[in-house]
Amino acid sequence: MALNLLYFFVFPGLLFVATAGALLSWFDRKITARVQFRKGPPLLQPFYDFFKLLLVKETILPKHGSPFIFLLAPVFAVFGATMAGVFILLPLFNISTGFKGDLIVIFYLLTIPSFSYITGSLASGNPLAAVGSSREMKLILSYELTFLLLIAAIIMKAGQKFDLNSVITIQQEGTPFIRSISGVLLFIVGIFCVQAKLALVPFDMPEAETEISEGIFIEYSGSAYAMIKLAKYIMFFVLPAFLVALLMGGFRLEGINILWAVLKIIGTVLLLTLIRNTNPRIKIKQAVSFFMIWMNLLAVIAIVLIVFGY
Amino acid sequence: MSKKTLIPVGPYHPLQEEPELFKLYCDGEIVKDIKWETGYNHRSIEKLSESKTYEQVFFLVERICGICSTSHPFAFANAVEEIVGVEITNRAKYIRSIIAELERIHSHLLWVGLAGHFLGYNTVFMWAWKYREPILDLFEMITGNRNSYAMFRVGGVRRDIENSKIQTIQKILSECRKKNDLLTGAVMDDPVIHARTKGVGILTKQDVLDYCAVGPTARASGVAIDIRKDDPYAAYPLVNWKVITAEAGDVFAKAEVRLLEMYESFSIIEQCLEGLKKEKEGDITVRITEIPEGVGHGRAEAPRGEVFHFVVSDGSNSPARHKIRAPSYVNIATFRKSCIGQTIADATITLAAVDPCYCCTERMASVYDMSSGERIMNANELINLSSSKTSELKKQMDRK
Numbered sequence: 001m002a003l004n005l006l007y008f009f010v011f012p013g014l015l016f017v018a019t020a021g022a023l024l025s026w027f028d029r030k031i032t033a034r035v036q037f038r039k040g041p042p043l044l045q046p047f048y049d050f051f052k053l054l055l056v057k058e059t060i061l062p063k064h065g066s067p068f069i070f071l072l073a074p075v076f077a078v079f080g081a082t083m084a085g086v087f088i089l090l091p092l093f094n095i096s097t098g099f100k101g102d103l104i105v106i107f108y109l110l111t112i113p114s115f116s117y118i119t120g121s122l123a124s125g126n127p128l129a130a131v132g133s134s135r136e137m138k139l140i141l142s143y144e145l146t147f148l149l150l151i152a153a154i155i156m157k158a159g160q161k162f163d164l165n166s167v168i169t170i171q172q173e174g175t176p177f178i179r180s181i182s183g184v185l186l187f188i189v190g191i192f193c194v195q196a197k198l199a200l201v202p203f204d205m206p207e208a209e210t211e212i213s214e215g216i217f218i219e220y221s222g223s224a225y226a227m228i229k230l231a232k233y234i235m236f237f238v239l240p241a242f243l244v245a246l247l248m249g250g251f252r253l254e255g256i257n258i259l260w261a262v263l264k265i266i267g268t269v270l271l272l273t274l275i276r277n278t279n280p281r282i283k284i285k286q287a288v289s290f291f292m293i294w295m296n297l298l299a300v301i302a303i304v305l306i307v308f309g310y
Numbered sequence: 311m312s313k314k315t316l317i318p319v320g321p322y323h324p325l326q327e328e329p330e331l332f333k334l335y336c337d338g339e340i341v342k343d344i345k346w347e348t349g350y351n352h353r354s355i356e357k358l359s360e361s362k363t364y365e366q367v368f369f370l371v372e373r374i375c376g377i378c379s380t381s382h383p384f385a386f387a388n389a390v391e392e393i394v395g396v397e398i399t400n401r402a403k404y405i406r407s408i409i410a411e412l413e414r415i416h417s418h419l420l421w422v423g424l425a426g427h428f429l430g431y432n433t434v435f436m437w438a439w440k441y442r443e444p445i446l447d448l449f450e451m452i453t454g455n456r457n458s459y460a461m462f463r464v465g466g467v468r469r470d471i472e473n474s475k476i477q478t479i480q481k482i483l484s485e486c487r488k489k490n491d492l493l494t495g496a497v498m499d500d501p502v503i504h505a506r507t508k509g510v511g512i513l514t515k516q517d518v519l520d521y522c523a524v525g526p527t528a529r530a531s532g533v534a535i536d537i538r539k540d541d542p543y544a545a546y547p548l549v550n551w552k553v554i555t556a557e558a559g560d561v562f563a564k565a566e567v568r569l570l571e572m573y574e575s576f577s578i579i580e581q582c583l584e585g586l587k588k589e590k591e592g593d594i595t596v597r598i599t600e601i602p603e604g605v606g607h608g609r610a611e612a613p614r615g616e617v618f619h620f621v622v623s624d625g626s627n628s629p630a631r632h633k634i635r636a637p638s639y640v641n642i643a644t645f646r647k648s649c650i651g652q653t654i655a656d657a658t659i660t661l662a663a664v665d666p667c668y669c670c671t672e673r674m675a676s677v678y679d680m681s682s683g684e685r686i687m688n689a690n691e692l693i694n695l696s697s698s699k700t701s702e703l704k705k706q707m708d709r710k
Contacts, residue, residue: 035433037436213324
């Protein structure tokens with residue numbers, strides 16, 4: 001029991017994923033700034049942001065809403081993201097082997113933050129938040145199927161193994177999945193799914209600052225918003241790590257390979273950052289057809305290739 | 311579902327920097343109706359203008375708009391010079407045109423950046439503004455100010471561009487042109503920008519004529535109106551250039567027109583600089599001792615379209631009446647045609663695509679009762695309210 005609590009709250013749980021995510025989000029902001037001829041924030045800026053929101057800023061509750069659900073939603077988001085993080089990182093760091101079928105559990109856990117945002121924003125009673133949450137719903141509907149296809153393809157590639165640990169060991173004993181045609185296709189699909197899950201440009205329409213002024217988060221302030229920031233930091237580490245585990249052979253924590261593990265994560269985040277800095281925000285309709293048609297097509301092609309052994 | 315949701319864009323909204331209110335009545339994501347309210351920014355420029363001398367009015371009208379701060383003095387100068395009936399020297403004409411065209415370049419670059427920002431494309435935002443910086447430095451070199459240049463006066467300009475500076479200016483301009491190529495290429499060839507802006511917020515030729523839209527908004531719909539060609543002033547008849555038009559009338563066409571117009575501006579400036587070399591240095595003003603009685607109309611092509619100034623002179627040293635019409639005044643009205651039926655995402659970029667400038671436009675405010683629609687306060691009452699509040703504040707300050 002105590003060990004499980006340690007796993008959840010310290011390593012590889014809340015404390016670790018949040019710190020790693022905050023540092024990665026600093027990296028993202030710094031790269032963005034350099035791309036845009038700016039100087040960028042100092043290393044600890046994400047922590048300053050978080051603690052200022054948590055400790056200094058007051059939390060304002062919307063008058064016409066349900067404050068209970070409104071305040072509970074961000075906490076759920078943090079818990080969902082942390083749980084997903086723990087289940088992904090335990091096998092990834094080779095701490096425990098996980099359990100059979102944990103890929104399915106992770107898939108569900110990864111959607112909890114998005115659903116929490118929707119619930120929380122609808123509880124705020126703001127029309128802009130309603131528009132934002134309806135966009136988030138459409139976005140989830142469009143990318144979840146693709147994400148599921150990705151996981152299904154990985155399961156097939158790993159020889160019908162439903163747990164993350166075997167997926168990682170199969171890659172570490174053989175070659176990483178990304179070194180095959182189907183693996184590359186799946187990586188493209190995965191990157192775009194992660195981009196949409198993180199709601200980064202071009203898929204940031206639920207927030208869309210200049211259209212609906214942060215949409216789903218418009219009513220959040222103070223410590224409630226700090227929780228949302230925390231959930232976002234966690235997701236910023238967990239999703240790239242999941243992608244690394246699924247396709248790039250996970251981590252090997254000995255000697256020079258530690259550096260490789262770090263580079264894999266940073267490389268994935270760099271790719272996400274570059275995509276978000278070289279594209280405008282697309283419309284929700286375009287996002288739906290992008291995932292429903294093109295990304296699903298790519299995923300299905302990858303699955304067909306896997307069947308033929310490529 | 312017949313009940314429409316009200317999505318407010320404003321009074322303070324990240325979409326636009328100035329206070330304004332667009333009420334988008336939406337059914338889901340589709341905009342069914344649009345209403346707008348301005349009047350947050352009324353500064354009674356016209357009234358103030360009547361209490362200032364002609365020389366001072368230039369500084370006043372320059373502050374109507376921070377971005378196109380030369381178009382208003384330009385139009386005012388044209389109006390007053392029509393009353394006086396004076397022809398300014400060629401050197402002054404060239405300098406006036408150089409300032410106005412530099413301003414067009416920086417204003418269009420600013421718009422391209424903002425449009426990128428509105429689309430969530432912050433890289434374009436930062437790059438365009440970075441490339442705008444040398445233009446502002448150029449302004450500082452020529453006029454001493456990065457903005458609000460204070461270059462115009464009745465009968466000419468205040469400062470000369472020395473011939474020794476021309477080479478440096480040409481060098482900076484050619485560098486800017488190269489950067490502009492990069493930006494234009496990046497915007498015009500980006501497939502995702504095409505997907506976001508093509509076919510969005512279409513304004514047909516007939517709509518433009520119906521709503522009397524001006525400037526790039528009209529030119530993007532294939533209506534070739536440009537005051538610089540239609541009613542030539544300053545150095546525009548002396549140089550070679552063409553009016554840029556596009557046919558589609560959508561947001562992309564508006565961006566295209568603005569991006570290509572910048573090249574025309576570069577070419578106009580270069581020709582003006584060549585022209586400057588031929589004129590005598592220092593020959594920049596015509597001495598005017600008296601403004602006679604009469605009326606004058608001044609028009610100038612601001613980056614956003616036609617600026618119109620109407621000045622009545624009673625022979626004294628300040629205007630008896632000064633009427634200003636800014637381009638956004640007519641362009642904002644086109645939103646009824648271009649926004650209704652679009653999604654919210656499209657409507658917001660359409661709102662931004664005419665490059666509206668509210669502080670130019672706002673002239674009068676009145677207060678209505680929300681429920682009955684009855685007018686509660688008119689302009690005079692508002693002015694009284696304002697002055698009584700000011701005197702109250704003054705009393706409080708005296709007490710302290």
